[in-house]
Amino acid sequence: MLKYLRFTWMPALIALGTVAQFMGGWWLWSGLAVGIVLGLVLDNIAGDDLSEPTYRYPWFLNLCLFMTLPLLWAAAVGYAWHLSSDDLLGIGTAITAATGYDALAAKAATGPLHLLGGALSVGFVFASAGTVIAHELIHRTWSPVSLITGRWMLALTADASFAIEHVYGHHRNVATRSDPATARRGESGWHFVVRSTVMSYLGAWKLERERLLRRGHNVWSWRNRVLRGNAMTLLYLAFFYWAAGWIGALAFIAIALYGKAFLEFVNYMEHYGIVRVPGEPVEPRHSWNTNRRISSIFLFNLTRHSNHHAEDDRPFWELRPYPEAPTLPYGYLPMIVLGALPPLWHRIMTPKVKEWDRLYARESERALIREANLASGMPAFLEEETAHSASAPARTAAGEH
Amino acid sequence: MLKRILGLGRAQARTVSIESTGLSFPVGPGETVLEAALRAGIAFPNKCRSGACGTCRCTLREGRVREKVDTSYVLGADDLQRGQILACQSLACTDLRLAVEGLQPQQRIPAPRATEGEIIAMRPLTADILEIRLRLQSPMPYLAGQYAELARKGIPGARQYSFARGSGDGHAVSEPCFFVRHVPGGRFTAWLHHQAVVGDCLSVQGPYGDFWLRDAMRPMLCVAGGSGMAPLRAMLEDAAERQVERDVLFCFGARTEADLYCLDDMKLLASRWRGRFRFLPVLSEEPAESDWQGRRGMVTAEMMSELKDPAGMDAYLCGPPPMVDDGIARLKAAGMAEARIRFDRFLDASHQPSAQAVP
Numbered sequence: 001m002l003k004y005l006r007f008t009w010m011p012a013l014i015a016l017g018t019v020a021q022f023m024g025g026w027w028l029w030s031g032l033a034v035g036i037v038l039g040l041v042l043d044n045i046a047g048d049d050l051s052e053p054t055y056r057y058p059w060f061l062n063l064c065l066f067m068t069l070p071l072l073w074a075a076a077v078g079y080a081w082h083l084s085s086d087d088l089l090g091i092g093t094a095i096t097a098a099t100g101y102d103a104l105a106a107k108a109a110t111g112p113l114h115l116l117g118g119a120l121s122v123g124f125v126f127a128s129a130g131t132v133i134a135h136e137l138i139h140r141t142w143s144p145v146s147l148i149t150g151r152w153m154l155a156l157t158a159d160a161s162f163a164i165e166h167v168y169g170h171h172r173n174v175a176t177r178s179d180p181a182t183a184r185r186g187e188s189g190w191h192f193v194v195r196s197t198v199m200s201y202l203g204a205w206k207l208e209r210e211r212l213l214r215r216g217h218n219v220w221s222w223r224n225r226v227l228r229g230n231a232m233t234l235l236y237l238a239f240f241y242w243a244a245g246w247i248g249a250l251a252f253i254a255i256a257l258y259g260k261a262f263l264e265f266v267n268y269m270e271h272y273g274i275v276r277v278p279g280e281p282v283e284p285r286h287s288w289n290t291n292r293r294i295s296s297i298f299l300f301n302l303t304r305h306s307n308h309h310a311e312d313d314r315p316f317w318e319l320r321p322y323p324e325a326p327t328l329p330y331g332y333l334p335m336i337v338l339g340a341l342p343p344l345w346h347r348i349m350t351p352k353v354k355e356w357d358r359l360y361a362r363e364s365e366r367a368l369i370r371e372a373n374l375a376s377g378m379p380a381f382l383e384e385e386t387a388h389s390a391s392a393p394a395r396t397a398a399g400e401h
Numbered sequence: 402m403l404k405r406i407l408g409l410g411r412a413q414a415r416t417v418s419i420e421s422t423g424l425s426f427p428v429g430p431g432e433t434v435l436e437a438a439l440r441a442g443i444a445f446p447n448k449c450r451s452g453a454c455g456t457c458r459c460t461l462r463e464g465r466v467r468e469k470v471d472t473s474y475v476l477g478a479d480d481l482q483r484g485q486i487l488a489c490q491s492l493a494c495t496d497l498r499l500a501v502e503g504l505q506p507q508q509r510i511p512a513p514r515a516t517e518g519e520i521i522a523m524r525p526l527t528a529d530i531l532e533i534r535l536r537l538q539s540p541m542p543y544l545a546g547q548y549a550e551l552a553r554k555g556i557p558g559a560r561q562y563s564f565a566r567g568s569g570d571g572h573a574v575s576e577p578c579f580f581v582r583h584v585p586g587g588r589f590t591a592w593l594h595h596q597a598v599v600g601d602c603l604s605v606q607g608p609y610g611d612f613w614l615r616d617a618m619r620p621m622l623c624v625a626g627g628s629g630m631a632p633l634r635a636m637l638e639d640a641a642e643r644q645v646e647r648d649v650l651f652c653f654g655a656r657t658e659a660d661l662y663c664l665d666d667m668k669l670l671a672s673r674w675r676g677r678f679r680f681l682p683v684l685s686e687e688p689a690e691s692d693w694q695g696r697r698g699m700v701t702a703e704m705m706s707e708l709k710d711p712a713g714m715d716a717y718l719c720g721p722p723p724m725v726d727d728g729i730a731r732l733k734a735a736g737m738a739e740a741r742i743r744f745d746r747f748l749d750a751s752h753q754p755s756a757q758a759v760p
């Protein structure tokens with residue numbers, strides 16, 4: 001029973017957060033606050049989850065995924081209601097009629113500082129629930145319902161084309177130079193966020209263009225899934241504009257970009273510094289894994305990333321923990337924070353990457369490691385190369401591993 | 402069309418045959434060609450199984466399929482023209498004939514040969530196990546799990562040693578490695594451990610033996626003691642390279658913590674392995690007061706408590722004859738069929754000569 005419950009936490013909290021949002025005032029900060037308590041505090045003390053339960057009723061887990069889309073919509077509408085100058089869609093009146101609680105008074109008591117918290121909370125939810133669950137769904141390429149649900153979630157962070165680039169680009173090219181979503185040694189989180197965002201979008205466009213040409217279709221047509229994805233985001237934008245004018249539109253753009261940045265910081269940590277020879281198989285050691293309990297429960301085992309990349313078609317509840325895989329020092333939210341603080345990130349991750357070179361790299365990857373170290377522009381990686389060339393001849397013992 | 406709507410004729414299984422391999426297998430309704438091939442134990446190349454990586458691409462020579470995704474993200478215009486499909490997304494509408502690249506008809510067993518080898522490196526792994534690396538005059542192909550016979554001028558007879566590293570599935574290897582345990586009172590191993598130096602020459606014959614990995618989808622149990630690590634490491638290394646996806650439980654018996662070795666290799670294997678990979682060291686003579694957190698006892702006894710369904714597994718055992726024999730007895734008692742148990746006993750002159758005839 002508990003094993004089913006663990007994946008209902010996320011949708012349950014989104015629902016609660018939406019209710020809290022209607023209570024106005026400082027309640028608008030609650031989404032972010034709860035996220036910080038769970039992700040930064042509890043995650044650090046709740047230990048690891050290595051369990052591998054089997055599920056007899058996977059439909060229930062799928063329900064948790066699919067029902068998140070309407071919940072995210074509710075959160076978005078709730079926020080737009082706060083931004084709007086009047087009682088958008090009569091929501092406030094309806095709440096008062098149904099519960100007796102004076103929602104319009106709550107709305108009136110909500111000032112700019114509260115609205116800032118609301119944006120940070122809603123964007124946080126778009127990222128932590130929306131992009132993560134969408135990621136799970138868009139891997140089910142054979143299921144049109146999953147794909148379209150996932151893409152509507154991604155459109156909230158202006159990223160429906162992720163469904164193309166991630167599956168057909170990132171998963172094939174992961175840990176190589178040609179993957180925009182693999183962070184390079186020495187690259188700062190902020191540089192990566194911009195590079196990955198731009199290059200991933202262009203990558204999706206290229207893949208889509210080629211697909212259409214191969215099928216003999218026009219690139220500029222309704223069949224183009226990148227264009228359709230853009231249209232989905234524009235629709236959300238139009239809704240916010242309709243609800244709250246320019247303020248609304250600007251708020252949506254800010255929330256979408258902020259949510260998208262989370263996704264990119266997640267990309268940043270997931271393969272930072274790892275190399276792979278193009279064409280060689282993707283193995284569990286080509287991802288940074290973590291089994292932190294809170295991260296795993298709330299992010300639907302995205303944390304079991306080593307298994308995810310080695311076996312792309314596994315649904316999240318079948319992913320295995322791989323305690324032997326290269327492991328991140330902390331859970332997801334702490335790593336995101338570190339990613340945004342480059343000096344700290346490098347202090348912690350440079351030794352981890354060197355450990356990867358020592359324990360997990362194969363002979364065929366040595367040349368790439370050397371290249372990556374030389375290109376890093378970071379003394380800590382460069383020194384590895386000068387030290388190596390001096391000791392290389394001595395390493396011809398029986399077991400050069 | 403009407404037939405399809407009414408679901409008539411859907412329950413019918415189709416047959417898929419793979420050109421110039423002699424392989425064929427049934428595919429059930431709703432099942433993809435890849436799923437059916439894997440179920441039949443065929444090592445069909447595959448990776449993502451979501452129609453994204455293109456590893457399972459093959460050419461449809463005859464028949465008709467329905468594909469669950471748009472394959473044109475992956476297959477180029479020429480490929481589509483040539484009738485390429487992705488096996489992981491194809492449902493069979495008729496019987497099919499496919500051409501699949503990279504699928505070998507059957508593993509070839511390399512013929513034994515004789516050559517000379519120079520010791521180019523020696524490295525102690527534990528107090529009594531030495532890793533040696535030879536440079537062969539003519540490279541020797543072998544299947545991981547097989548062994549070679551080494552002989553030294555002046556010491557009568559040849560000794561068998563299992564190749565300790567993979568060969569990339571039967572490729573010729575010019576610098577093979579072996580793990581050699583010092584056998585008290587043993588002539589060859591005494592020489593190797595105490596007198597041999599880099600540059601010494603040995604005569605090498607091989608490969609021999611039939612202890613190699615059999616294709617199947619069942620989970621694997623590997624059991625080794627002491628230098629019995631060698632052939633299993635070789636086997637698992639090659640299997641990892643081939644992207645074998647079976648679950649593995651590798652139980653390794655040693656006396657004390659100091660007798661454990663290859664731990665980094667096991668960690669690396671686990672981080673490369675596509676299925677579940679568990680390495681379980683078991684110590685038989687670790688002092689009770691030591692801070693060893695892992696298992697204690699006889700490896701063959703300890704492994705039994707880890708097996709959920711022995712009858713559904715394949716076992717590979719290797720090492721000292723008493724350990725191997727005890728393991729086999731226990732597995733049989735737990736319902737494992739004899740044909741599922743493969744083993745190599747590391748026999749030496751102290752064991753019965755009659756037993757030595759069958760390695």
Ligand SMILES: Cc1cc2nc3c(=O)[nH]c(=O)nc-3n(C[C@H](O)[C@H](O)[C@H](O)COP(=O)(O)OP(=O)(O)OC[C@H]3O[C@@H](n4cnc5c(N)ncnc54)[C@H](O)[C@@H]3O)c2cc1C
Nearest residue numbers: 561562563581582586587588589590628747748749750751
């Ligand atoms: C298929 C196979 C694979 C093997 N793979 C490996 C491997 O990978 N690694 C490894 O370390 N070993 C392996 N072995 C064992 C190896 O081949 C040798 O048998 C072992 O190394 C002992 O060699 P030795 O020359 O040192 O001992 P030997 O001189 O052959 O003596 C072995 C033992 O027998 C005793 N003995 C000698 N003569 C007699 C006699 N007439 N009567 C009774 N006792 C006698 C000795 O005192 C000694 O204790 C394998 C064996 C087989 C069959």
